[in-house]
Every structure is written in C-alpha cells, then in structure tokens.
Amino acid sequence: MRHAARCAEDLVFPRRCPVCDEPVKPFGALICTACGEKLAGKELSPQRDALCCRCGKPVAAPEQELCRDCEEREHFFRRGSAVYRYRDVSGMLYRLKYEGRAEYADFLGKKMAERLREDFDPEQLDALVPVPVSGERLRKRGYNQAALLAKAVAEETGISLRGDLLIRQNRTAALRNMSARERRRNLKNAFIVPDIDVESKRIMLVDDIFTTGATIDACARELLRAGAAEVLFLTAAIGEDSGQHGTG
Numbered sequence: 001m002r003h004a005a006r007c008a009e010d011l012v013f014p015r016r017c018p019v020c021d022e023p024v025k026p027f028g029a030l031i032c033t034a035c036g037e038k039l040a041g042k043e044l045s046p047q048r049d050a051l052c053c054r055c056g057k058p059v060a061a062p063e064q065e066l067c068r069d070c071e072e073r074e075h076f077f078r079r080g081s082a083v084y085r086y087r088d089v090s091g092m093l094y095r096l097k098y099e100g101r102a103e104y105a106d107f108l109g110k111k112m113a114e115r116l117r118e119d120f121d122p123e124q125l126d127a128l129v130p131v132p133v134s135g136e137r138l139r140k141r142g143y144n145q146a147a148l149l150a151k152a153v154a155e156e157t158g159i160s161l162r163g164d165l166l167i168r169q170n171r172t173a174a175l176r177n178m179s180a181r182e183r184r185r186n187l188k189n190a191f192i193v194p195d196i197d198v199e200s201k202r203i204m205l206v207d208d209i210f211t212t213g214a215t216i217d218a219c220a221r222e223l224l225r226a227g228a229a230e231v232l233f234l235t236a237a238i239g240e241d242s243g244q245h246g247t248g
Contacts, residue, residue: 018092018104030107047085047238055213056081056119057241067241075213076220078230081119082210082238083111089237093208097145105145108236109152112206116157116234125232126201127162128154131219132191134168149236150206165203166219167192187218199227204234211239 014023019035026033050059052067054075059067086093095101096108116122130150138144147163154161169192205219210233220231 015103016101018096018101018107021095021101030110047082052241054079055210055238057210057238058085059241069212069242073213076217076224076231077205077213077233080210080216080233080235081115082235083108083115084237086209086211086237086239093237097141097208100142102143102145102148105148105152108208109149110156112149112234112236113153113156116153116204120204120232120234122157122159124202125159125204127160127165127203128157129162129165129203129205129219129223131205131207131215132163132166132168146207149208153206153234159204162203165193165196165198166223167194187214191219191222193222193226197227198223200229201227202230202232203228204232207233207235209237209239210235212242 014027015030016022017024017032017035018030019039020032022032024030024032029036031039047056047058050062050064051057052059052070053065054070055067055077056079057067057069059065092104092108096104128150130144130146133141133144133146150161150163153159168190203223205216207215210216216233220233223231
C-alpha cells in the first residue's frame, strides 16, 4: 500500500535524481541507473579510505587513529560515521537543504542505513534522533532535512525514531563561514532535552553534514546531561580534516 502510494505520488510529482537532478530513469527508482553507476564508481563512492576512529573523517595514513580535529578537541559524542565526503556530494546536499529536493532523503537515508549496519550494531541503539532546526527555519524550508534522513534510516533499520528527545530552543546564525570556536559559541544553549526520560539510552544523532562537530557536540552534551548512556552520530556527508585541507 505504501509503495503504491509513493508510486502514485511520483507520477504526479516525478522524483528527481540526487546526482543529475533530472526525473529519475527508470521510473520508481531512487536514482538514475547511469548516475547510480557513477556514484558507485571511484569518483563519488562512499568513503572507504583510512578514517578517524572517532569522527570518521579521512586521515592521511592507515596507522593514524585520530584526525587532527579529534586530537585537538574533546568531543561529547563517542563515535560517528558518514557515507560520503562532503566535497563529492555538496551539490546534492545543497539542493536537499535549500531547493526543496526532499525526495533525495530516501536515497541518502538508504545509504546511511547501509553504513550504520557496517559500523554499528542496530540492536544496541535505543533511538535515532534528528538534529532539530528552529521553528523559523522549519517554516521557511518546509521540512527538516535531518528528520527526513532519520525517518528513512529508521524505516530501513527498524530503530526507533525519536524526534521528541531534543528541541532547538532558539535560532542561531548560519554556521557556514564560522570557525570551529565561533560555531561552538554560537550553539551554546541552542538545544534542550524536554522532560522525557533518556536515562541510560544509547542514542544516535542523525544529520546531513558533519564539519567541525560543533552541532553534534552541542546536541550530545545536552543528551548526556539528561542521562543518556552515550551518543553516537550518523551523517550523509563529512568534511575534511583541518590538518589536511585547512577547513574550520
């Protein structure tokens, strides 16, 4: 029934391919066949190189356990993982976030679920929690891209989706051009855990992009303060180690 409803919706509003942004061919797929082959190739393949054991950013050598960012900063999350390098899928994520391409979340969520099963044990996770956006941004955008991704991951894995465990209590300035320190300052007190029991829960935060970790850390800090046993994260894409490419 649900599949039939989705197909009927695709007939009226054709699904766009997350790579080329044209109507998906063949009909009913999440990505064009040709684009899927491109995405599976070396150019845009999920990251498989040496990765930081803490945040999942690429590192220079297999023997390097932590990226420079994680060596220099303490994080509140225990561990994280991502599917793609941000530089490879930046256009896709921009359209998802700012140009109304909500349907991209189905494809990305499926890939994120695959990565989750590779790197974590789904049975050990109590909840998937999307990073919340402010009410103003939600009204302007029409949806929270992190919530769409988390929903898709939940459907693929069976892990409980809990969008009620974390609330964004105020709007913050855009983080794009801020340094890591400025991001942390900007996000101070941005999130709260409502009066809901998170005691001893193992929680996985879900978002579209991990860059400096300021947003994930701000969320994780509040969940740990409220009693969560540990916080992990999963994102569609991840930035580069600042030690390699000079990003913030």
